[in-house]
Amino acid sequence: MPHGGKILIDQLAAHGVTRVFEVPGESFLAALDGLYETSAIETIVCRHEGGAAMMAEATGKLTGRPGIVFATRGPGVVNAISGVYVAQQDATPMILFVGLPTTPLEDKAPFQEIDLEALFSGIAKWTGIIRQADRVAEYVQRAFTVAMSGRPGPVIIGLPEDVLSQETSATVLAPAALKGGAPSARDMSDLGQRLAAAARPLIIVGGPGWTDETRHAVERFAQRFDLPIASSFRCQDYVDNRHPCYVGHLGFTTDTKLKAGLTAADLVIAVGAEVADIATDSYALLSGPGKTFVQVHPEPSAILGYRGAALSIVATSAAFSEALADVAPEPRETESRRWGGYRLDLRAAYEASLAPRPTPGALKLEDVVTAVSTLLPENGIVTNGAGNYSQWVHRYFQFKGYHTGLAPTSGSMGYGLPAAIAAKLEHPDAPVVCFAGDGCFAMTGAELGTAVQHGLAIVILIANNGMFGTIRMHQERKYPGRPSGTDLVNPDFAAFARAHGAQGATVENSEDFEAVFRDALRAEGPFVIDLRQDPDAITPTQTLSGLVRD
Template identity: 50%
Template sequence: MTDSATRHGGALLTACLVAQGVKRVFCIPGESFLAALDGLHDSAIDVVVARQEGGAAMMAEATGKLTGKPGVAFVTRGPGATNASAGVHIAFQDSTPMVLFVGQVASDQRDREAFQEVDYRAMFGPLAKWVAEIDRADRIPEYVSHAFHVARSGRPGPVVLALPEDMLSGPAAGEAVPEAVLPSGKAADDDIREVLSRLNGAENPMVIVGGGGWSAEACTALASFASALDLPVGASFRCQDYLDNRHPNYVGDVGIGINPALAQRVRDADVILSLGARLGEMTTSGYTLLDVPVPRQSLIHIHADPSEIGRVYRPDFAVVAQPGPACIQLAAAATPAPRRPARAKARSEYETWQQLQETPGALKMERVIGHLNDVLPDEAILTNGAGNYSAWLHRYYRYRGWRTQLAPTSGSMGYGLPAAIAAKLQHPERDVICLAGDGCFQMVSQEFGTACEQGANVVVIVSDNGMYGTIRMHQQRHYPLRPSGTSLKNPDFAALAESHGGLGIPVSCDAEFPAALERARSAGVPSIIHLKLDPKALSPKMQLEEVPA
């Protein structure tokens, strides 16, 4: 199938992916896209077979986060597509470039509710930047090129392309289009000067960073820009690796469980620069830190998507630009400003917030995270899904470099393990640590088999308190002493690891964890450290016995 005049659509599709620089795809195989699998057979693209479509899509999303280029997944029609939708939603809310290819019924069977038929434009329309179906094989290069441009341009996000079975298997003439070329994303020079003028004129400014379109170079520039103007920098929800947390201008994460002192500083700021962050629900504490629709603070909003600016909050000054390039421009144009005592005080409040607060039990999550801080190298990648266990991670761990945090701003459970696998395949030389709750892990526990098959030697730390802890916490607040539907009877997670050929280590007290971590990091196989926690420790700030009846 190497002759461009006679090859089938699947082979042409593969050639297009190679032209776009794709090195790895994640999939669950399906009969609806056999020709695409055949096209991948002789290519240099690494095909990673996951255990469930949601896991494959999350691996692709994490790859997009790590590389800045679209992660790619293939799933089959109907049930496969619905399973994969979780990963598409993550990519959308996290502004991650991603392309999902979905098998589709043959074109002569459309609109009959054929086996597993779904209207993907209707299904994925609210979840993706663009959804399309390739009806003609000769248009594969056009559609793929457009998909990779859309996924990366403006506010990055997911694209879904449906592949009718007969289109893929039929003859396809055409040539691959070279890799997508994107605009610079820079702001106008006058806009940069205006932003700097407004920040220099502020008495109590605050910067909140987040969103897509960043790079390691941009994060270095952020450190320089913040230092020059002595600006306090807060990270929006799960964007804590945009600025080294040891940097004197980093003052904490503006997300769930925010430091009350930091929340007050956001409220009291006279000027807020939102650099790439959407200012969504999690970053604004349920839209309470800034008034809707006109904030008390003077808001400067730099965002790549003009439709996002003014969506909730009316800014006093707005710039349509990619936050990464704009930050590089700000750093280049900034001149040193007088030191701000308020910035130093905000940093002091962050360091106070970092001091470990004791929770119940012989094994304490704050001690676990404290040890990770002490022993992991700066380039270690930590992943997590959703659940109260992550509150300890977000509060106490100090991220030291760009893309050392992989976590879903969409709050999707199950993300940590697929993301860790993708990270280890992308960076096999680095430590990759996945933190998961017992409920979170069991949504994707089958992907531990993928890790073992791929030789992705991740370390999974499972926090087992026998419940869906976040929901239990809310129950205690709203319906005290009436738990319902939140208990879990869990397996032996260490034994599960051993059954896959990995390493499993149970840990029941603080003293056992350091040796367990060291053993897992040096094992040479994927590992699960099974933390047996006291269920009374619901969060860093809440214990069951503290809740009134």
């Protein structure tokens, strides 16, 4: 008879899993030894559980199905929390399997014992511990169902060591069929009436459950009614940024005219987007008389953002987008012209914001991001973590298609490199570019070894200004001239790359970047470019010295 570990691997394969990320641990390694090799599942051995969990989360974003990560107990699972938190905040399906002590030692303080249910009580959608080999298939099937249903998110499954080695008569279960909610005819009729009565309607896109078909359907709907579309925080790839209805990104770099446009909107339709404080200036942009907010979400009670909806449509973004074709007749010419002027003004402001605004220093991030946006093919994927450097990405990079951007709405530093590794594994023919700050890269920089080990041709651009820039900016705003704990002593990142077996280069002038970047895109493995940024260039629109003077 098979043992629990064999059923586990076969059940994952039955759910279409082809790749897992792990940092090996003795609590499950022996029980699973050799099983990956007998299946179609590829194992990506990572340097740190946090990096492995972020890779699994990025895989969930890209595929819409749970990314899988294995970690050992105690310090291993605690390290993985950072990636689990990203999944919870971004509504990403993900399953973390954790090796545990044998069941006879449970609650007897064995080495590295930890209470998984308490640890993840506020983060995971469900935490389960499999204490019988006969229930392995059942638990795994349920884990996939929970991770993908409603508002997607992370699930944690504990694997006691003895359960994996127990023989069982259990068999592999077929994956459960999942179909999300669809809007009712009454929902769409109500929406059509509200749209007909609106003077300045605005669509905000984001959140879980999008597909390429969803994107095209929303773009067609917006163009039919001449409606402006804004993307929610770090969801810029949900709509082609070159589309005439796209008017910009609601985040840290929101254009002042888009802020004014959101304030003036009398009907805001959030399609999947969990519109939160970053996108709305702590919700101030959604306040005011005469504004109607419509929320489309698979599980409105579970969203992490704004909940003050006048109309809440319980539906997946995909199902809702299909129903858009039947909403209302074509607007009358006067209505179209009225909405069109509102949309045209916002679009013109977005296009104007793309013009690079010079910042201090010989190496200007606005030039770098503009060059990457121009040179990267349409299937290119851009990833980033958190830090002020990302503001240049959000402001100047134009995303052309869905699933071409990976970034954490939680503001998790270190995300960019693991996400780039996951993206290249999932889409080996697509060029992948990771933007990182020096502090951001250092948090998961060891995963460069993972990229080298698997021969992944990714380009890593490090904005190196020698400090934790975001924190320094806030310090100078509140306590000018009194920085504390934000200076960094960095390695030579190009040499760091070469020490790992990757290629590396240092760029100190904007004029030199394009040639180096073209070389990096042609490289057969990872290529790190150390961008020496002037620390005075603290944001795309502010200088550090200006904050001190103010």
